[in-house]
Each structure stands twice: as C-alpha cells, then as structure tokens.
Amino acid sequence: MNVAAYARLLPDITADNQPFWDGCAAGELRLQTCGECGTHRFPEAPVCPRCLSRACVWQAVSGTGTLWSWITMHQKYFPAFADEVPYRVAYIKLTEGPFMVGALVGSQDGPEPEPDQPVRAVFGPDATGRHVVRFAVQPSMERKVTAR
Numbered sequence: 618m619n620v621a622a623y624a625r626l627l628p629d630i631t632a633d634n635q636p637f638w639d640g641c642a643a644g645e646l647r648l649q650t651c652g653e654c655g656t657h658r659f660p661e662a663p664v665c666p667r668c669l670s671r672a673c674v675w676q677a678v679s680g681t682g683t684l685w686s687w688i689t690m691h692q693k694y695f696p697a698f699a700d701e702v703p704y705r706v707a708y709i710k711l712t713e714g715p716f717m718v719g720a721l722v723g724s725q726d727g728p729e730p731e732p733d734q735p736v737r738a739v740f741g742p743d744a745t746g747r748h749v750v751r752f753a754v755q756p757s758m759e760r761k762v763t764a765r
C-alpha cells in the first residue's frame with residue numbers, strides 16, 4: 618500500500634466525529650442517535666434527518682447489516698490501493714438503518730457475494746495505525762439451512 622497516498626484519503630478526526638473513531642478503536646460501531654425520536658444516523662450531522670431535533674447521543678450499535686451493493690476493483694484508480702487489487706468495496710445497509718461505505722474483507726478470494734447477504738463490522742488498524750471499520754461477509758441464512 619502507498620501509505621502517503623492512503624493517508625491523504627482519510628477523513629480528519631474532528632470534535633463532531635471523534636466518538637465514531639473512538640468506537641473504532643474500542644472495537645465497536647458507534648452512531649449518533651436522536652435524543653427525541655431514536656433515529657440512528659451516519660455520517661454525523663447536527664440535526665436529526667427525521668425530526669430535525671438537535672438532541673443526540675452516541676450509541677454503540679450491532680455492527681451488523683446487509684450488502685446493498687458492492688464492486689470488485691480491478692483497475693488501479695487510486696494510487697493508495699494500486700497493489701491491493703482486486704479488492705471489494707461495499708455499500709452496507711446497517712441493521713439500525715443508516716448506510717455506510719466500507720471495504721469488504723476476506724471475500725475477494727471467495728465466491729461472489731449475494732445481494733442482502735449479512736455482513737458484520739470488524740475493526741483493526743489501517744496502514745497509518747488508525748483503527749477503522751471494515752465489513753466481513755457472513756454466510757447467508759439460505760446457506761446455513763442448506764448446510765444442515
């Protein structure tokens with residue numbers, strides 16, 4: 618990995634998103650949750666997208682979700698990841714509702730994932746040492762039934 622090119626892609630850690638990054642370091646996915654209606658949101662925002670309340674708390678959530686969409690990158694579009702191809706990037710629908718883009722780990726050598734396949738958040742340090750969230754594909758419910 619080209620660490621310098623990768624580091625330029627990382628979002629800044631600010632007072633507004635610090636709880637998210639603290640959660641990654643602690644091995645849990647933390648989302649803003651509306652203090653009025655309970656709606657979870659990502660990325661962080663000053664008001665609830667549902668009721669416009671400014672009241673919010675940060676909560677650890679399940680870290681589970683499903684694959685909404687994904688792409689396997691074969692082209693070297695980003696210098697940071699030139700030596701990582703092929704790799705998969707996914708659009709995840711979190712169990713709590715918000716969507717999140719993330720790397721799919723451990724799947725690029727396996728079979729093609731399926732739409733709505735379960736995923737779970739996994740945490741670990743990236744090339745710069747910052748703890749980040751990635752997603753691991755889980756066996757689908759249909760596969761579990763078939764395996765019996």
Ligand SMILES: [Zn+2]
Pocket residue numbers: 651652653654655656665666667668669670
């Ligand atoms: Zn709300």
